[in-house]
Amino acid sequence: MERIVDAAIVGAGVGGLSAALFLGRAGRSTIVFDGGKTRIESVEEVREYPGFDGLPPQEVLSRARAEVHKYGIEIKRQRVASVTPRADGLFEVYHGHSVTLARTVVLATGLIDKLPPLSGLPMSWGRDLRVCPCFDGYEVQGKRFVVFGVPKRLVHMASWVWMWSRDVTVVSEHAFTDVELDRLRLLDIDVIADEVTGLVHSGERLEALITRKGNSIACDAAWIAADMVAASDLAASLCDVDEMGLARVDSAGRTSRPGIFAVGNAADPAAHLAHASAAGTNVGPHVVMYLLEREIERRTANQKNADSADISQRVS
Numbered sequence: 001m002e003r004i005v006d007a008a009i010v011g012a013g014v015g016g017l018s019a020a021l022f023l024g025r026a027g028r029s030t031i032v033f034d035g036g037k038t039r040i041e042s043v044e045e046v047r048e049y050p051g052f053d054g055l056p057p058q059e060v061l062s063r064a065r066a067e068v069h070k071y072g073i074e075i076k077r078q079r080v081a082s083v084t085p086r087a088d089g090l091f092e093v094y095h096g097h098s099v100t101l102a103r104t105v106v107l108a109t110g111l112i113d114k115l116p117p118l119s120g121l122p123m124s125w126g127r128d129l130r131v132c133p134c135f136d137g138y139e140v141q142g143k144r145f146v147v148f149g150v151p152k153r154l155v156h157m158a159s160w161v162w163m164w165s166r167d168v169t170v171v172s173e174h175a176f177t178d179v180e181l182d183r184l185r186l187l188d189i190d191v192i193a194d195e196v197t198g199l200v201h202s203g204e205r206l207e208a209l210i211t212r213k214g215n216s217i218a219c220d221a222a223w224i225a226a227d228m229v230a231a232s233d234l235a236a237s238l239c240d241v242d243e244m245g246l247a248r249v250d251s252a253g254r255t256s257r258p259g260i261f262a263v264g265n266a267a268d269p270a271a272h273l274a275h276a277s278a279a280g281t282n283v284g285p286h287v288v289m290y291l292l293e294r295e296i297e298r299r300t301a302n303q304k305n306a307d308s309a310d311i312s313q314r315v316s
């Protein structure tokens, strides 16, 4: 017979592991699946996560995994291919060549930063090609910044990083509106009409960006405004999603489909580690409450069946 668990958690980043920790301590049978790398593992040091600032992400994650194991929760290194809802309220979770039946599913699948094909990218990603000054702006404050990427997020990103340095240049061929240009001008942010095609290093350090027109722009930190998409299409196959494919959730982490929950970057592109972890902890009691209500429904139905069997026995 297939195994039935109270909760299947898809994704073992801090979002999924925080949900697992809560559910394990609540005595709920739980299994966690993860078929790849978490988003934070591209960096050398975790920032802005209280208690862990400056630690390598692998250490943070391995501590969290050890905590989850303490409560008897298995973490399977497998990608979940699909989740199929059944008429009886259970979910078939397909992984590898197996199926696990789950009463609830927590999607903690994260997101993917869509990066252009830049030369020098593997050496830079998670290091000197940066996504948000909240994470590592402190380390390069006051240095020469260049900002590029998708037009819809560029002006926001350029003015946001300006809070960490007064030396900011935007490289983009986008036709900015007058309002956007005014905002950049007010902050003394230069705009170069060109397209970044690569990153140039001297030893380990970024020293310049190269462009399609053949220019070399000296800089110390590059900031990319990248599009983001859901790392998995599970949410799109199960519940309402936004234009990035991220699950739409309420404040409890509930999606539009009863029994399916979502946490962290799988539901919120702006979630940092602390937010993703908090969302995982927050969803725990709501998963437990959902399980409790299903159990009460089941017992009520059993009771009604027993009562009607009793009545028909007395009548006959």
Ligand SMILES: Cc1cc2nc3c(=O)[nH]c(=O)nc-3n(C[C@H](O)[C@H](O)[C@H](O)COP(=O)(O)OP(=O)(O)OC[C@H]3O[C@@H](n4cnc5c(N)ncnc54)[C@H](O)[C@@H]3O)c2cc1C
Pocket (backbone or CB within 6 Å): 010, 011, 012, 013, 014, 015, 016, 033, 034, 035, 036, 037, 038, 039, 040, 041, 042, 043, 045, 046, 047, 048, 049, 078, 079, 080, 081, 108, 109, 110, 111, 113, 125, 126, 127, 130, 131, 135, 136, 231, 232, 234, 263, 264, 265, 266, 271, 272, 273, 274, 276
């Ligand atoms: C360059 C960079 C630097 C960052 N630095 C910081 C920082 O210093 N501090 C900070 O707070 N935040 C930082 N962040 C943000 C941080 O990475 C995210 O907030 C965090 O990873 C979100 O956690 P999560 O659990 O939601 O998702 P993730 O950590 O991405 O975990 C999702 C997991 O789900 C797995 N998965 C996806 N689909 C499936 C599937 N179908 N089956 C099985 N497994 C699946 C993935 O393999 C992944 O392991 C940074 C992000 C980037 C890109």
